[in-house]
Amino acid sequence: MSLYNISEYKNRPLVNSYPLEKKGKKSDSIAMENGRAVIFTGGLGPKADRVKAVIEEAEITVAADSGWDLAVSMDVVPDYYIGDMDSITDHEGLKALTDERRMIHPVDKDYSDTELSIKFLEERNYRDIVLIGGGGGRIDHLLALTSLFSRTEKPAEWYTAAEHIIYTDENFTFPCKTGQTLSFFSATGDKASVTTRGAKWELNDFKLDAVNYSLSNTAVGTRVEVKVHFGAVLIMINYLSL
Structure with a gap:
């Protein structure tokens, strides 16, 4: 929880370390x-x-x-x-x-x-x-x-x-409202490719990069599926468009 009464606040522990997960019987460990x-x-x-x-x-x-x-x-x-x-x-x-x-x-x-x-x-x-x-x-x-x-x-x-922006480099499904404005950009400017289901103008293996993007698309239902073929994508969901 992060909604606090200030008078209770100073008793919260400092975050100065993180848990470690041990691998087998070895003394080596990796950070979780x-x-x-x-x-x-x-x-x-x-x-x-x-x-x-x-x-x-x-x-x-x-x-x-x-x-x-x-x-x-x-x-x-x-x-x-x-x-x-x-x-x-x-x-x-x-x-x-x-x-x-x-x-x-x-x-x-x-x-x-x-x-x-x-x-x-x-x-x-x-x-x-x-x-x-x-x-x-x-x-x-x-x-x-x-x-x-x-x-x-x-x-x-x-x-x-005005918007909720999501980074993804894998397939992703998100809830939305009918008529909500959606845009898709390459997250890095490098080449990426996406296919959508649930948008007014469906993207099919659509190539994104520093100069190519999908702007002001529209959700036709209450969820949109995004398949990322390669690369990383920024999904921009505008919640002032309704």
């Missing part, structure tokens, strides 16, 4: 993947009820700088704050966290606060990472967030104020 993690990032986010279940399922929540303000607007106190404090407004509320949970970085640095948050989670073996926020605002920030999906350390999903 942890569960879902949520990063709140700056920019416009969805309505709280749209991501309530996602947040409640998360094992850990992280605020990337002004993502703290977005989380607080949803009545969530993140487990950790990572950032340079150049855009957060709720400085007083940040005092709810102990020093170990507040990771302050200089403004002049090589990585964005969201990138640092992803690295923090990856180092603790979280792979199912969901971004919340990041919509609207500066186009360079939007492009920077989108580029995260082409990296080794990447989010699995992203919720903005």
Whole structure:
């Protein structure tokens, strides 16, 4: 759970290690993947009820700088704050966290606060990472967030104020509403190929790359099936189109 009363909050354990799975009788071990993690990032986010279940399922929540303000607007106190404090407004509320949970970085640095948050989670073996926020605002920030999906350390999903974005490199079926707008892009800019079932304009082994994409398709039912022949795909589901 990630919906907390601030007075109860400081008793939550720090996430400073991850479980290990032993292989046979050997002393060697490999890291097991942890569960879902949520990063709140700056920019416009969805309505709280749209991501309530996602947040409640998360094992850990992280605020990337002004993502703290977005989380607080949803009545969530993140487990950790990572950032340079150049855009957060709720400085007083940040005092709810102990020093170990507040990771302050200089403004002049090589990585964005969201990138640092992803690295923090990856180092603790979280792979199912969901971004919340990041919509609207500066186009360079939007492009920077989108580029995260082409990296080794990447989010699995992203919720903005207008859409739900899903990364997949395997067959995938998702629920939707009739008439909902759907778009499909290559996740990395490299070649990918998809076939759909449940869209108004079905894609059949449709090739995606840096310049070819499927924009403003439409769901004809309550679920869409996507077969990924090769490559990685971003599925963009617009929930303001209804």
